[in-house]
Amino acid sequence: MIKQQKYIILDFGLVLGKPKTGEWFITPNFFRILGTEKIDLKKLKFLFNKFNALISVKMTTREEEYEAFKEFYYNVINELNIVGNPKDQAEKLAQDFVYNEDKYVMYDDVYEFLSEASKEHKLILLSDNWPCVYNILKRWNIYDFFTKLYISSEYCELKKEGKFFDRPINEFGIKENEAIFVDDNPDLLDVAVKKKLSPILMDRSNNYRQFNKYRRITKLNEVIV
Numbered sequence: 001m002i003k004q005q006k007y008i009i010l011d012f013g014l015v016l017g018k019p020k021t022g023e024w025f026i027t028p029n030f031f032r033i034l035g036t037e038k039i040d041l042k043k044l045k046f047l048f049n050k051f052n053a054l055i056s057v058k059m060t061t062r063e064e065e066y067e068a069f070k071e072f073y074y075n076v077i078n079e080l081n082i083v084g085n086p087k088d089q090a091e092k093l094a095q096d097f098v099y100n101e102d103k104y105v106m107y108d109d110v111y112e113f114l115s116e117a118s119k120e121h122k123l124i125l126l127s128d129n130w131p132c133v134y135n136i137l138k139r140w141n142i143y144d145f146f147t148k149l150y151i152s153s154e155y156c157e158l159k160k161e162g163k164f165f166d167r168p169i170n171e172f173g174i175k176e177n178e179a180i181f182v183d184d185n186p187d188l189l190d191v192a193v194k195k196k197l198s199p200i201l202m203d204r205s206n207n208y209r210q211f212n213k214y215r216r217i218t219k220l221n222e223v224i225v
Contacts, residue, residue: 005178007178008122066094073093074086109221110142125137186208200223201216203217
């Protein structure tokens with residue numbers, strides 16, 4: 001039973017919050033900064049993936065994050081061939097991504113769930129993310145509910161690689177079936193199972209109605225049964 005498990009390990013994206021624009025790297029002021037909305041979104045997503053390595057480096061501060069995203073957006077803009085000053089636009093986009101704390105929206109059920117769950121469980125955040133997420137969590141007043149936060153950029157590791165899971169497991173001495181892991185990506189749940197964690201698929205948009213490999217939920221309050 002979930003109530004008997006000591007730890008709840010949570011992902012961030014599409015579990016606790018989502019991007020206000022619907023796309024993680026399209027900031028709230030993205031199109032205003034570029035001066036146009038006539039951008040091929042398919043090409044844009046391709047470029048985000050193409051230059052992802054530039055933001056997959058180790059960074060522990062928002063200053064380091066800003067520099068990485070400035071280079072990331074500069075390369076994206078150069079291939080979009082739009083009118084403007086790419087250097088200036090990249091700086092503004094990086095600023096909007098790193099320092100705009102309104103870029104994400106917290107789901108309505110998050111605060112109440114974390115408040116209640118933290119009374120009986122140790123809550124851990126395990127997220128493929130960047131330093132800016134700390135300020136987001138503080139702005140949402142949920143930072144203190146977590147016993148520990150593991151942000152991938154600080155370790156230059158990703159959940160899909162597996163060893164990122166070992167950090168909370170080893171630090172807290174988590175044994176088999178002592179922790180559940182909630183994520184929106186079924187592939188990452190497969191990795192979690194290999195680490196002896198109990199998987200739960202968060203499916204807020206009901207994209208996995210036919211999924212039956214692991215328990216599926218659409219709201220956080222369904223975690224504890």
